[in-house]
Amino acid sequence: MTRRGIAIHEAGHAVASAVFKRPFSFVTIERFGRLLGHLELRGEPLPPSEEAIATWAGSVAQALLAASNVEHTANRGDYAYIERLANTIAGNDKRLVRALMDAWHNRAMSLVTEHAAAIERVAAALIARTTLTEADVIACMA
Numbered sequence: 303m304t305r306r307g308i309a310i311h312e313a314g315h316a317v318a319s320a321v322f323k324r325p326f327s328f329v330t331i332e333r334f335g336r337l338l339g340h341l342e343l344r345g346e347p348l349p350p351s352e353e354a355i356a357t358w359a360g361s362v363a364q365a366l367l368a369a370s371n372v373e374h375t376a377n378r379g380d381y382a383y384i385e386r387l388a389n390t391i392a393g394n395d396k397r398l399v400r401a402l403m404d405a406w407h408n409r410a411m412s413l414v415t416e417h418a419a420a421i422e423r424v425a426a427a428l429i430a431r432t433t434l435t436e437a438d439v440i441a442c443m444a
């Protein structure tokens with residue numbers, strides 16, 4: 303994955319988190335072990351639907367804004383987390399899990415489309431500075 307692809311992915315998570323007021327300490331595109339980038343959350347998780355949309359926003363931003371490979375390893379962890387969130391609501395009903403994941407994916411597409419310019423600004427700042435605090439991200443979005 304390109305540095306821009308990673309930056310767009312992490313910017314998607316960061317902007318969606320800011321939209322949902324999901325607190326985080328920082329977002330980075332500095333490589334850490336197997337992770338190509340990372341959003342460090344703090345505080346309590348959001349309700350499952352908002353957690354899932356903020357998680358989908360990474361790979362959705364990559365697909366829509368960076369035309370980047372969404373099947374990358376970095377996205378498998380996100381996908382597994384979204385599936386677990388769906389399981390908390392739908393149990394093991396596979397059709398309902400799939401329907402929830404699809405609905406959350408559609409909402410992430412709307413969010414990324416609506417906030418595309420902000421995601422691009424955050425990604426550009428990540429490429430320039432590697433790591434941004436939550437306050438930096440919010441400043442980029444203004």
Ligand SMILES: [Zn+2]
Nearest residue numbers: 360361376380
């Ligand atoms: Zn991700």
